[in-house]
Amino acid sequence: MTDLLTVEGIDTFYGRSQVLFGMSLSIRAGEVVTLMGRNGMGKTTTIRSIMGLTPASRGRIGFRDADIRGLPSYRVAKIGVGLVPEGRQIFPNLSVKENLIATAANRNGASQPWTYERVIELFPRLAERSGNMGNQLSGGEQQMLAVGRALMTNPHLLILDEATEGLAPLIRLEIWQCLERLKQAGQAILVVDKNVGALTKLADRHYVIEKGRVVWQGNSAELQAAPDIQHRYLGI
Amino acid sequence: MLLLLFEQFLNGLQIGLLLFLLAAGLTLVFGIMDLVNLAHGSLYMMGAYFAAVFTQWTGNFFLGALLALPAGALLGIIVEVVALRTLYTRDHLDQVLATFGLILFFNEFARVVFGAGGMAIELPSWLEGQVEIMPGLPYPSFRFLIIVVGLGCAGFLYLLVQKTRLGMLIRAGASNREMVGALGIDIKLLFTLVFGLGSALAALAGLMSGPITTVQIGMGDNILILALVVIVIGGIGSIRGAFIAAVAIGVIDTMGRAFLPNMLGSFLNPSDAGTLAQALSSMLIYILMAAVLVLRPAGLFPAPGR
Numbered sequence: 001m002t003d004l005l006t007v008e009g010i011d012t013f014y015g016r017s018q019v020l021f022g023m024s025l026s027i028r029a030g031e032v033v034t035l036m037g038r039n040g041m042g043k044t045t046t047i048r049s050i051m052g053l054t055p056a057s058r059g060r061i062g063f064r065d066a067d068i069r070g071l072p073s074y075r076v077a078k079i080g081v082g083l084v085p086e087g088r089q090i091f092p093n094l095s096v097k098e099n100l101i102a103t104a105a106n107r108n109g110a111s112q113p114w115t116y117e118r119v120i121e122l123f124p125r126l127a128e129r130s131g132n133m134g135n136q137l138s139g140g141e142q143q144m145l146a147v148g149r150a151l152m153t154n155p156h157l158l159i160l161d162e163a164t165e166g167l168a169p170l171i172r173l174e175i176w177q178c179l180e181r182l183k184q185a186g187q188a189i190l191v192v193d194k195n196v197g198a199l200t201k202l203a204d205r206h207y208v209i210e211k212g213r214v215v216w217q218g219n220s221a222e223l224q225a226a227p228d229i230q231h232r233y234l235g236i
Numbered sequence: 237m238l239l240l241l242f243e244q245f246l247n248g249l250q251i252g253l254l255l256f257l258l259a260a261g262l263t264l265v266f267g268i269m270d271l272v273n274l275a276h277g278s279l280y281m282m283g284a285y286f287a288a289v290f291t292q293w294t295g296n297f298f299l300g301a302l303l304a305l306p307a308g309a310l311l312g313i314i315v316e317v318v319a320l321r322t323l324y325t326r327d328h329l330d331q332v333l334a335t336f337g338l339i340l341f342f343n344e345f346a347r348v349v350f351g352a353g354g355m356a357i358e359l360p361s362w363l364e365g366q367v368e369i370m371p372g373l374p375y376p377s378f379r380f381l382i383i384v385v386g387l388g389c390a391g392f393l394y395l396l397v398q399k400t401r402l403g404m405l406i407r408a409g410a411s412n413r414e415m416v417g418a419l420g421i422d423i424k425l426l427f428t429l430v431f432g433l434g435s436a437l438a439a440l441a442g443l444m445s446g447p448i449t450t451v452q453i454g455m456g457d458n459i460l461i462l463a464l465v466v467i468v469i470g471g472i473g474s475i476r477g478a479f480i481a482a483v484a485i486g487v488i489d490t491m492g493r494a495f496l497p498n499m500l501g502s503f504l505n506p507s508d509a510g511t512l513a514q515a516l517s518s519m520l521i522y523i524l525m526a527a528v529l530v531l532r533p534a535g536l537f538p539a540p541g542r
């Protein structure tokens with residue numbers, strides 16, 4: 001099976017300071033892959049590079065048949081990458097419903113596209129909040145809204161950056177269950193998170209990064225069997 | 237007395253609505269793209285010139301106006317694509333300097349193309365007269381038309397911004413431009429559309445004030461300053477704020493000029509009262525701006541997330 005996303009040896013800078021040093025990873029259709037590492041190792045930067053928000057200056061980023069390195073972020077989103085960004089970034093001055101439908105699209109002709117109704121079914125909590133403004137929601141509700149908003153673009157690949165950070169345990173559980181359902185439905189997902197326990201249950205493969213490059217990769221069984229890796233690179 | 241008050245209120249409303257048409261485009265452009273565009277007043281002037289030329293050409297004010305609107309929008313889009321796109325990433329001072337250059341360019345352009353003398357816009361005769369809007373209150377027909385059109389545009393903009401997909405994107409863009417792009421929206425195209433819309437509104441304001449004043453070089457410069465005051469009071473990026481602030485400024489300014497001399501005259505001698513009233517009424521709106529900014533530094537209705 002061919003890769004959905006291939007990142008090959010990218011270097012990314014913020015101004016003069018280099019953050020990614022030959023970062024590589026790949027995701028196949030329907031796969032759930034994680035990106036782990038301590039604070040400041042370059043996980044968000046990898047995602048920003050894929051999205052074209054902080055363009056990589058070297059290397060290759062392929063998505064399906066296209067070379068997407070250097071494309072503006074709206075074109076990356078259009079060919080099928082849905083972003084749930086770090087910090088959620090809900091539009092505070094739009095209502096819940098407007099947050100979902102403002103950027104909705106089915107550009108790739110999904111046969112069962114995500115609609116407002118289906119997102120509400122996935123996150124029933126949002127139903128009673130549909131008229132509220134984005135900034136009136138709790139952190140957990142904002143997170144659900146951010147996931148719903150990305151799903152409404154009907155992406156081939158969903159990317160989540162720290163989707164459970166700062167949430168109460170019960171809300172976290174709800175987010176993990178939602179991701180599990182999406183996986184069952186065949187959605188490819190790239191997850192950045194620090195919760196190794198939940199990730200080994202959910203994901204197929206893992207990348208561990210340090211200082212902008214991959215230092216370990218493997219499947220869930222391999223990660224569970226490697227406490228030294230967890231200790232050394234994830235601080236567990 | 238009451239009728240006079242009401243008539244002055246209508247005059248203020250009419251000026252306020254013209255101001256709103258100008259300020260609406262300005263505030264959207266400032267709100268979404270964080271661009272200070274001083275040349276907005278030039279688009280107002282060019283709209284008036286377009287209307288004057290097209291009215292002469294077709295012999296009909298309404299046909300002239302109908303042609304001037306798309307011409308104004310097109311001119312705005314050209315200015316945006318050719319000149320302003322390079323300025324988004326620059327700081328506000330660079331934007332002020334560059335768009336000030338555009339003002340000089342357009343004033344000179346008007347001098348060369350349309351002549352230094354200014355142009356008049358001929359109204360159809362039925363608009364030259366008065367209508368009786370209330371028993372015993374005749375009011376100039378054309379000014380009344382301006383009020384109707386201005387309120388219509390305000391309603392249209394309200395629906396556009398609050399109820400349509402485009403409006404949602406405009407509001408979302410004003411609070412988090414990067415995220416709108418990351419969700420698949422070409423923010424540059426969105427902005428070009430908004431800019432074209434703002435230019436058409438500026439042209440509309442210009443062509444409606446043309447028959448009252450005359451169409452002349454630099455006619456957009458003074459009103460631009462008022463429009464900047466309006467968007468600062470209203471909150472940058474907010475159409476609602478621009479509407480309220482524009483009408484308030486129009487009414488306060490007009491009422492001040494009309495009634496201050498008499499009010500002061502009751503306890504000062506007439507010539508002192510006259511000078512003081514004149515000074516006070518031209519300061520009134522700036523006093524209002526200062527007062528609003530003390531209470532609400534980001535204006536009445538700031539777009540959240542800025």
Ligand SMILES: Nc1ncnc2c1ncn2[C@@H]1O[C@H](COP(=O)(O)OP(=O)(O)OP(=O)(O)O)[C@@H](O)[C@H]1O
Pocket residue numbers: 014017019037038039040041042043044045046086
């Ligand atoms: N806008 C920026 N300008 C300059 N340096 C930045 C910027 N954003 C991040 N960095 C630096 O780049 C490095 C990688 O940051 P990044 O946000 O990718 O880390 P991360 O792995 O996502 O961390 P976290 O777990 O804290 O989210 C850090 O050293 C950070 O200080």
Ligand SMILES: [Mg+2]
Pocket residue numbers: 043044045086161162
């Ligand atoms: Mg991060």
